[in-house]
Amino acid sequence: MQVGIDQIGFYTPNKYVDMVDLAHARNEDPNKFLIGIGQNKMSVADQTQDAVSMGINATLRYLDQIARERVGLLIVGTESSVDQSKSASLFIKSALALPANVRTFEVKEACFGMTAGIMIARDYVRLHPHHSAIVIGSDIARYGVNTGGEVTQGAGSISMLIKADPQILAINNGHSSHSEDINDFWRPNDSAVAVVDGKYSKNVYLDFFKQTFTAYRKQTGIKTSDFTALLYHLPFVKMGFKANEWAITAQDEKTKKHLTENFTAAARYGKEVGNIYTASLYLSLLSLLENAKLPANAKIGLFSYGSGAMGEFYSGQIVKGYEKNLHTNADQKMIARRQKLTIPEYEKIFNQALESPQDNLELQSDEQTGTWYFAGTKNRIRQYFQK
Numbered sequence: 001m002q003v004g005i006d007q008i009g010f011y012t013p014n015k016y017v018d019m020v021d022l023a024h025a026r027n028e029d030p031n032k033f034l035i036g037i038g039q040n041k042m043s044v045a046d047q048t049q050d051a052v053s054m055g056i057n058a059t060l061r062y063l064d065q066i067a068r069e070r071v072g073l074l075i076v077g078t079e080s081s082v083d084q085s086k087s088a089s090l091f092i093k094s095a096l097a098l099p100a101n102v103r104t105f106e107v108k109e110a111c112f113g114m115t116a117g118i119m120i121a122r123d124y125v126r127l128h129p130h131h132s133a134i135v136i137g138s139d140i141a142r143y144g145v146n147t148g149g150e151v152t153q154g155a156g157s158i159s160m161l162i163k164a165d166p167q168i169l170a171i172n173n174g175h176s177s178h179s180e181d182i183n184d185f186w187r188p189n190d191s192a193v194a195v196v197d198g199k200y201s202k203n204v205y206l207d208f209f210k211q212t213f214t215a216y217r218k219q220t221g222i223k224t225s226d227f228t229a230l231l232y233h234l235p236f237v238k239m240g241f242k243a244n245e246w247a248i249t250a251q252d253e254k255t256k257k258h259l260t261e262n263f264t265a266a267a268r269y270g271k272e273v274g275n276i277y278t279a280s281l282y283l284s285l286l287s288l289l290e291n292a293k294l295p296a297n298a299k300i301g302l303f304s305y306g307s308g309a310m311g312e313f314y315s316g317q318i319v320k321g322y323e324k325n326l327h328t329n330a331d332q333k334m335i336a337r338r339q340k341l342t343i344p345e346y347e348k349i350f351n352q353a354l355e356s357p358q359d360n361l362e363l364q365s366d367e368q369t370g371t372w373y374f375a376g377t378k379n380r381i382r383q384y385f386q387k
């Protein structure tokens with residue numbers, strides 16, 4: 001029995017910053033951001049969008065096309081938690097009206113959180129083939145205004161339905177993992193923004209990729225040239241590009257060509273949205289599926305990296321007819337609908353979103369009708385409404 005990804009939903013907030021504007025405001029050469037970092041734009045979440053509301057919005061993309069009563073598991077991977085105790089997934093379950101017998105919880109290991117959820121879901125569905133699982137990655141990457149990491153921020157969510165006989169990607173058995181207790185990036189409890197050792201984090205990311213990709217090939221006998229595409233966690237596009245260059249360096253011209261072309265297709269959405277932490281690797285997958293033509297059974301390699309640090313490499317096979325289960329027009333409209341912010345507007349919205357709103361003050365959203373949003377707290381209980 002094959003188990004894997006049957007549906008993919010995507011949401012990103014309705015505002016963005018253009019990297020050329022940001023470079024001018026920070027007295028940098030725009031090419032440093034556009035070429036050196038590889039980013040064109042980044043989505044910005046105002047105080048009405050958080051990990052919960054974005055996760056609901058991403059799942060709404062496909063919810064009316066699935067058998068809700070069959071969902072037995074709902075997992076949210078996030079490092080933008082809204083509560084120290086209650087899981088983000090409970091707010092989401094309630095908004096989506098999922099059955100009461102759903103097992104639901106939140107997982108955390110930096111950007112690895114969604115991959116952890118997918119692996120748990122894959123094994124759950126293998127044991128309970130009549131049930132499906134929803135796995136959501138939902139995050140806002142925040143380093144702060146005028147910091148070194150500012151150009152690598154972003155906001156958004158990916159939601160996936162994992163089930164037996166999937167229509168998009170069958171997940172193969174096996175994986176290679178590597179973990180180490182290190183301090184490349186973290187967010188202390190008293191901070192709304194991340195602390196990062198940027199240059200070190202880039203080196204560790206590459207080292208973890210080399211270790212897991214090498215171990216995976218050794219363990220499975222699969223060669224680099226067997227992959228139609230290699231996908232990466234994309235904190236910024238240049239990071240994945242460096243890993244891909246290492247992967248293809250000793251390959252023949254044909255392999256180099258298709259792995260480079262498919263890397264470009266996979267990076268298209270991330271270039272516009274920025275880092276969405278847990279969901280970044282899966283935004284790359286969505287971007288590949290919606291911007292490349294992939295033959296049935298094409299082998300796709302996925303490298304997941306979460307600071308702290310945890311790396312994992314695994315693979316999947318494209319299912320024939322996968323295009324029919326995508327929502328390409330809606331996803332592209334989602335990115336195109338965003339309003340450009342001036343740098344002073346972005347700074348104001350960004351800093352406002354770092355603060356908890358005053359209790360019992362109802363927040364209003366400027367999103368499209370049908371979008372869920374965080375409406376503030378009532379007697380300290382978080383309120384989520386649909387516009």
Ligand code: HMG
Nearest residue numbers: 029031032036110111148149152198201202205235306307
């Ligand atoms: P920086 O110091 O501003 O930039 O920080 P830089 O000096 O390293 O330059 C960046 C690149 O631009 C360099 O290229 C320059 O040469 C080039 P590279 O050497 O890397 O090939 N450059 C130019 N190119 C063209 N024209 C120009 C020009 N000028 C310079 N005029 C940094 C960059 C990424 C370190 C910073 O933004 C940062 O700290 N970001 C956050 C950390 C991060 O994203 N790390 C990635 C690995 S860790 C990870 O992926 C996990 C994470 O997602 C968190 C989680 O797991 O939860 C972050």
